[in-house]
Amino acid sequence: MYETVITPRVSETDMVGHINNTTLPVWFEAARNPIFSLFTPDHDAQKWKMVIVKTTLEFTKQIYFGTDVTIRIWVNHIGNSSLELVEELYQNEELCAKNKVVYVNFDLATQKSERIPDGIRNELRAHLHNENK
Numbered sequence: 001m002y003e004t005v006i007t008p009r010v011s012e013t014d015m016v017g018h019i020n021n022t023t024l025p026v027w028f029e030a031a032r033n034p035i036f037s038l039f040t041p042d043h044d045a046q047k048w049k050m051v052i053v054k055t056t057l058e059f060t061k062q063i064y065f066g067t068d069v070t071i072r073i074w075v076n077h078i079g080n081s082s083l084e085l086v087e088e089l090y091q092n093e094e095l096c097a098k099n100k101v102v103y104v105n106f107d108l109a110t111q112k113s114e115r116i117p118d119g120i121r122n123e124l125r126a127h128l129h130n131e132n133k
Contacts, residue, residue, distance in 0.1 A: 028087050032085070084101070087101065
């Protein structure tokens with residue numbers, strides 16, 4: 001499991017007093033940085049490999065300014081060129097949102113997907129969701 005703590009900012013709070021729904025995709029993406037580093041260690045945009053093809057976000061509780069959130073990410077499935085992640089967001093130890101996201105390992109120059117290298121596969125397997133081990 002990958003884990004990231006994020007401190008909500010005032011600017012992410014909407015007019016009804018909770019974190020705006022448009023903020024969570026940005027937070028989930030920020031928590032994926034360790035995974036992005038596996039595919040593109042120097043984060044060079046010209047060599048970027050991870051292309052998102054699907055995301056499904058579900059809110060289970062409201063999230064508020066003033067208390068950190070914890071995002072936990074597991075690898076749910078590793079395909080030939082794709083991977084699915086399961087993500088959960090907690091505030092005060094309560095599940096507030098969950099997400100599934102699918103990425104493809106993609107070569108920008110050729111505009112084609114590529115097989116996920118074995119070294120990256122091995123690292124990802126260490127973070128498999130318990131149901132898939």
